[in-house]
Amino acid sequence: MRILVVTVVHHPEDARILHRQIAALRERGHQVVYAAPFAARDAVPRPYVEGVDLPRALGRDRGAALRAARALLAERGPAADVILLHDPELLLALPGTLRRLRRSGAVPVVVWDVHEDTAAALAMKDWVPRPLRPPLRAAVRAAERLAERRLRLLLAEEAYQDRFRHPHPVVPNLAAPPPGPLPAPGDDRVVYLGQLSRARGALDLIALARLLAPAVRVEAIGTADPDVRDALAAADRAGVLRWYGFLPNDRALARLSGALAGLSLLHDQPNYRHSRPTKVVEYMAHGVPVVTTPTPLAAGLIERYGCGLVVPYQDPPAAARAIRRLAGDADLRLRAARRGREAAVTELDWRHRAADFVDLLEMWVKEETSGAGPTSTL
Template identity: 55%
Template sequence: MRVLVLTVVHDPEDARIRHRQIAALRDAGHHVTLAAPFTAYGRPLPDDLDAIDIPRSQGRHRFAASRAARQLLKRRGRHFDVVLMHDPELVLATVGLTIPGLVWDVHEDTAAALQMKPWLPKVGRPAGTMLIRAIERSAERRMPLILAEESYAARFRKPHTVVRNSVAIPDDISVPVTDRVIYLGRLTAARGALELLELGRRLAPDVEVHLVGTADADCRRAIEAAQATGAVRWHGFVPNDEALAMLPGALAGLSLLHEQPNYAHSRPTKIVEYMAHGLPVVTTPNPASSELVMRHRCGSVVPFGDVDAAEAAVRRLRDDPAEHRRMADAGRKAVAAHYSWDADADLFVHSLERMAHATSP
């Protein structure tokens, strides 16, 4: 197949897009072109993949990106067997275009996510929610969907293929455990950045807190200040493979998300990555997160905003190597049994092949 993977929202290095889906398609022998906001994210165009640089859709500045995506699809959309789109605004951008092979990969509950966006006034959020739900209904009528979570199915009338945010399992994680904990992913206040900084202050100098990921404006200055005092070690953006290589040997992987509707039913991929790499998890009690950790007994669940409890959980792991090993082994076994990308990769590729065949002349 010839596949165009298109996003105006996500980082071109997004793990689901770049390092799982595109890798699986290429491993299966398909030709992939990635159109994404490389320049806007400060990412170089890859030299091992056909790539197209387009504007980024961000905050209230979304029109230019949607227009560029629509122009791209007008010019080249019919050259591909599948156009795999990753953002709801791209569904709008395709209205009125006759392009076979359109597929929408639904990453999140965008309507719930809108309730957290500071750029959208509260008075406009109900209308935004209505618009997103209308886009979802329109997409369901016009194209196949792929869902990243089983829980998303309730938003749609028909059954759709679920390709989960599962992960690859490293073969060897046999490194010594060191006195450090790690957070992997985008840093925002709602994702617990300020609690992570306070945790770093309390654990220093006994345990280092490492933060790996880009930081939003709502917490960047606080992170820089904490870095300057030695409370945390902030690595900024790190390419996916290098970031995952930093996980083995940590005392714990941290996920201190706040209580928000958008986090309630989405399983954070970072938690599954921690488990795959032998890290016990310390998480707040969002239902999808706590259910995962409690079912497999691979970490601790701490109350929202409770840095005392997070600190105690980390110190217990430091003081009890046997419990650390038990949780690490439990997490690895759970991922191998239930959350491995190996099975989901085949499902993903075969689903796109079937969708391409259904729309071919």
């Protein structure tokens, strides 16, 4: 198949998009064109995929990205068997575009990969004025219902089913555990992996680092939202913590090896209540104990597998106590690391689901070409 993968929001090195889905498609022998904001994210396409640079959709500045995406779909869509969209914003680029594609005789399967609760996420954006948030949430729900009727949907979480009227296949955010044996967790370094923002606990990380120094060092890996970037940079300059910024996926995951714990300090936000933090599964896969706030799906992993500790929301002193407990008890951290690793290998391994993902796209293409698929009139 010929697959056109499009994002204007996510980093081109996004693990779900590039390192899981695109990798699975290529392993099956399919051709991938990957359109993403490479230049805006200071990234370059991997040599094994054809990359197309798009503007980045950021804050209120989304018009240029949508116009570019609309032009891309018109130009490259006719040659695609599957158009795989990764942002709800891209639904706005579809009206009229698909009608033109079908008039030209092209019948690509258009798939929206639903990564998050978009309506809940909007309520967390500082650039959205508060009076506009309720009507925007209503508009998003209406767009989701329209997309459900006209497109194929993939869901990243089972909990997202509640937003839609019909069941849709789930392609969960899982990890690919590295081959063992792995080093035992140490006692002097904890790691945070992922996007850094207030709601994701960026300022809590800084406070935690101050409480743990000098016995335990906090390392943060990931890009930061503008409102926390200066605080992280200042903390890094002062030696309070080590902020690496963005690292390619392989280098970022390598930093997990031998860490005392992996951190997930999400705040209690609606968008996080139905999502399993991928970072938690990555920590488990790399044999690292987890310290997490009680977001339901993350806490559920800890309770089910005994792979770490749960701490209250926005409570750096409690997180510091949990980390000191792990640092002072080698048996506890080794047991948590082993249980997490075992669960990741046996039940949470992406490689066990990768074939299902590719099979699904192949089946949808067959249905579309046979006339059994949904007919889009967007």
